Amino acid sequence: MMSTAIFYHAGCPVCLGAEQMLANAIDSKKYTIENVHLGTHAKRIKEAEEAGVKSVPALVLDGEVFHINFGAAIADLKN
C-alpha cells in the first residue's frame, strides 16, 4: 500500500521553492505526495488541524506530523 505524504503550506513566496524542494525529495515510489496550500484551500484547515498540524509548512507522513522551520534569514530578505 502506498504511504501518503501531505505537505501543508501557505504559499510563502520566500520559502516556497525550498519547501517544494523538500516535498520533491520524498520518494514517489513509496509515497503518494500531495501539496496543500491552506491559504487558497482553507476548507482543508480542519483536516490539517485534526492531523496535528500546528504551523505551516508541515509535512504529514502517514499521519505523523513534522513541523518544518525553514525560515528565511533576514540577510536573504535583503538580497
Add this chain to the structure above:
Amino acid sequence: MMSTAIFYHAGCPVCLGAEQMLANAIDSKKYTIENVHLGTHAKRIKEAEEAGVKSVPALVLDGEVFHINFGAAIADLKN
C-alpha cells in the same frame, strides 16, 4: 549527479523513530542519504553549524537547511 541529504539529530529516544521515518522517505534514487548523530559524532558539529544548522533534528538537502520540529506531545511522554 546525486543530490545529498544529511539528517542531523542527537538521538532523542522519543523522536528517533519518527525522524528516521522522515529520512527514509527521501528518494534514495535522487539523494545520497546520511544520518549524523551529533551526540556521538561531535566532531561534525562544526560542519553542521557551517551548513546553517541551528537546532536538531535538521535535514540538509543540497546545502538547504530544514529545521524540523517534530516535538513530542507531553501526552506521548506520559504513555
